[in-house]
Amino acid sequence: MLQAIDALPDIPAAELPGVYLEVRSRVDERLKKDSLDASGLMLLRIEDAPVPGGAEERATVFATAKGIEKLRKKVEQFRTEDTPDREKDGEIVPGRPKNADLVQSVAAITEAGLRALWRSPPGKFPGADVATVWEVWLEPQMTEAFVAAAPNYGVTVGADRLEFPEDTVVIVQADHNQLAQAVRRLGGVRALASPTITADFFDGLPVAEQAQWVDELAGRTTYTDNPDPGYVTLLDTGVSRAHPLIQPALSVDDRHAANPAWGLEDVKGHGTQMGGLALFGDLTPKLHQANPVSVVNRLESVKLLPDAGMNPHHLLGAVTRQAINAVEQVGPRRRTFTMTTTTGEDTPHDGAPTSWSTEVDQLAAGVSGEMKQQRLVLVSAGNTDNFTFGAENYLDRCDHEDNEIESPAQAWNVVSVGAFTEKTVLPNGEPAQALAPFGDLSPASRTASWSSHWPNKPDVVLEGGNWALSAMPPPMRHGWLSLLSTHHNYPVRSFTFTFDTSAATALAAKDVTELWSDYPTLWPETVRGLYVSSARWTQRMRAHLPAQPNKGHYTPLFQRYGYGVPDMARARRSASNALTLIVEDTITPYGISEKTGGDVHNEMKLFALPWPVEALRALGNGDVTLRVALSSFIAPNPSEASRGVRYRYASHNLRFQLNRAGENEAQFLARISKAAEQPDGPANDEDDLWDFGSNRRHVGSLHIDQLTCKASDLARRNLLAVHPVTGWWKSKKLLDEGLPSVRYALIVEIDAGELEAELYAEVQVAVEALIAAQAAIAV
Numbered sequence: 001m002l003q004a005i006d007a008l009p010d011i012p013a014a015e016l017p018g019v020y021l022e023v024r025s026r027v028d029e030r031l032k033k034d035s036l037d038a039s040g041l042m043l044l045r046i047e048d049a050p051v052p053g054g055a056e057e058r059a060t061v062f063a064t065a066k067g068i069e070k071l072r073k074k075v076e077q078f079r080t081e082d083t084p085d086r087e088k089d090g091e092i093v094p095g096r097p098k099n100a101d102l103v104q105s106v107a108a109i110t111e112a113g114l115r116a117l118w119r120s121p122p123g124k125f126p127g128a129d130v131a132t133v134w135e136v137w138l139e140p141q142m143t144e145a146f147v148a149a150a151p152n153y154g155v156t157v158g159a160d161r162l163e164f165p166e167d168t169v170v171i172v173q174a175d176h177n178q179l180a181q182a183v184r185r186l187g188g189v190r191a192l193a194s195p196t197i198t199a200d201f202f203d204g205l206p207v208a209e210q211a212q213w214v215d216e217l218a219g220r221t222t223y224t225d226n227p228d229p230g231y232v233t234l235l236d237t238g239v240s241r242a243h244p245l246i247q248p249a250l251s252v253d254d255r256h257a258a259n260p261a262w263g264l265e266d267v268k269g270h271g272t273q274m275g276g277l278a279l280f281g282d283l284t285p286k287l288h289q290a291n292p293v294s295v296v297n298r299l300e301s302v303k304l305l306p307d308a309g310m311n312p313h314h315l316l317g318a319v320t321r322q323a324i325n326a327v328e329q330v331g332p333r334r335r336t337f338t339m340t341t342t343t344g345e346d347t348p349h350d351g352a353p354t355s356w357s358t359e360v361d362q363l364a365a366g367v368s369g370e371m372k373q374q375r376l377v378l379v380s381a382g383n384t385d386n387f388t389f390g391a392e393n394y395l396d397r398c399d400h401e402d403n404e405i406e407s408p409a410q411a412w413n414v415v416s417v418g419a420f421t422e423k424t425v426l427p428n429g430e431p432a433q434a435l436a437p438f439g440d441l442s443p444a445s446r447t448a449s450w451s452s453h454w455p456n457k458p459d460v461v462l463e464g465g466n467w468a469l470s471a472m473p474p475p476m477r478h479g480w481l482s483l484l485s486t487h488h489n490y491p492v493r494s495f496t497f498t499f500d501t502s503a504a505t506a507l508a509a510k511d512v513t514e515l516w517s518d519y520p521t522l523w524p525e526t527v528r529g530l531y532v533s534s535a536r537w538t539q540r541m542r543a544h545l546p547a548q549p550n551k552g553h554y555t556p557l558f559q560r561y562g563y564g565v566p567d568m569a570r571a572r573r574s575a576s577n578a579l580t581l582i583v584e585d586t587i588t589p590y591g592i593s594e595k596t597g598g599d600v601h602n603e604m605k606l607f608a609l610p611w612p613v614e615a616l617r618a619l620g621n622g623d624v625t626l627r628v629a630l631s632s633f634i635a636p637n638p639s640e641a642s643r644g645v646r647y648r649y650a651s652h653n654l655r656f657q658l659n660r661a662g663e664n665e666a667q668f669l670a671r672i673s674k675a676a677e678q679p680d681g682p683a684n685d686e687d688d689l690w691d692f693g694s695n696r697r698h699v700g701s702l703h704i705d706q707l708t709c710k711a712s713d714l715a716r717r718n719l720l721a722v723h724p725v726t727g728w729w730k731s732k733k734l735l736d737e738g739l740p741s742v743r744y745a746l747i748v749e750i751d752a753g754e755l756e757a758e759l760y761a762e763v764q765v766a767v768e769a770l771i772a773a774q775a776a777i778a779v
Contacts, residue, residue: 017187040067142188200479210494236271276486277506317359342406351454357408364413376524382406419464439540455700465499526745529631534571589724604723619711
């Protein structure tokens, strides 16, 4: 140990949190464990290993700088100090070197590699130079820091987590070097393992054992007692109340049907699967962990699909309206309407409105339905047919024009949900491989193939499972690559596989409803904007971009993934953080000219943004990112004359613009007024600074873009305008009957990385000034 401890590196406290050590005992001796698990030292694992002549103990220890210094001190004491002499049986026994039990038991101390942290069987340790999936066991208090910083080392961190009393487990994808760098630089890792617990494990259990797992989970689950809870309102096949995990969240009186003649039970099973996901998410990690589970959502069920046959195509919009009317008879509630049924009979629609998508747009905008109110609606993107897949790159098939998103998911006002996947682990020896790579599009997910004329869909993607590809196509679903949810035929079965964009949409409904429950006074338009704006593309998705992407290179990403995978932590932070400005307001977009009597653009809203000017100037040339989302529900007009003309489909169209550095208010307003009259004109200089640009941003009813610039430049760009461009409401005949006003939500976020805390205080002081500065300005 004397030479080993001398050879250990010094730890720069400012750069490394500590160092992982592998400590080996002398042959057939035991390490002094207490001394390896003390202040500054954390004993992570210990095991016996056979060696020539016997066995040795091997311990993995995480040592901080203070821990290393403590070991060095113990060695120095061993060298120079003895324990006091003591008397035994009337004789004086000379003292021994201090810390002799520790020092003499150790044969070697070296800096540990990844194998020293491996807790699965040795044969499952991943091969070198290949990106693979790992379980990373983290100290709970270090989890957020590790998850945030790991991508800097090429480590992709999955969304699912397991919570145990002393560990948090995340799934990552990385090769040896990437993970080793992250572990060494970030710390907080307690163990590494091979992911093994999948949906297949629980679904394959005997009936009685499945019921025991249900009872165990139910015993540590608490359901909301909030008197004003958020509801996931499933427009599906019905939901079974027999399942113990669902019954506490679904009242007998909260099951309905679009047709009063239909029964309320779920005889097909799909709705009950969605209900389990909307309450718990994927059951696999919930069953595998041991911590308490809190369910904050409640369920409402409206049977949209008959038990036998299908709804006639020409009645799909009417049946959807009847379903919403039926559930809203209960009274006002904070509802997330969730529809995971689509039709291929409208294909190809090329992104243009259909009767069903238009009726869904009307329902969301509150111009249809018995209750005239805005509604938050989620719709699945529709699923691909695995039998049409061959040996080519699966993304080529997903991107094909005859694989476009199914109606009504192209509706402007809804959150359209596609699927990606992080499920790539198959059993050892399986003669197949996962089709989609970790973090990329689920093969089941349909995409937008149309031009930017209509809004690209989906808006976001969530976990939808993966397919297994063997030597001969087609690829097939696989239990290891699926999600797990509640079975409608309990107690005959407790669990069932679930997958595809339906599962992804139910997961999104869970997220959205929880977010809305955290901030119950927000409008549906605002919740939609917050949730979608929180999404980001995964590292794998961004890998499809060139090194220096231009605006056109982003098009395939939007067509496949929308804005990416939502981040609930970011959405909640945006809703509560003063560095994110949320404005809910109304605007009267069109009016009658007093001079000419013709229809004109009537109003724009101008905001003097409460930038932390001094703090931004202090950052100088440091980069900051500005992200803006503008969300409004349009009233649709699907007449034949409006097809192919987005300004004729939407009742109103809103845009946002930011002033240029050095551009004063008068110059800014003059430029915006001109742009409002020429919505399809050439992009201006400002457009070049935005990542996505006007071609992407100026479609649909949800507009999101971001720009990165020097902090000192952003300090001078403090004027943001919301203004109208042409819509079908801009008609003198209509305006003579009254000037309609509409609601909109504006979400503005500064991301200054780790410098946010310094910016926060100055923004907080300026928020009141922002409210006072808001004004309605005649155009």
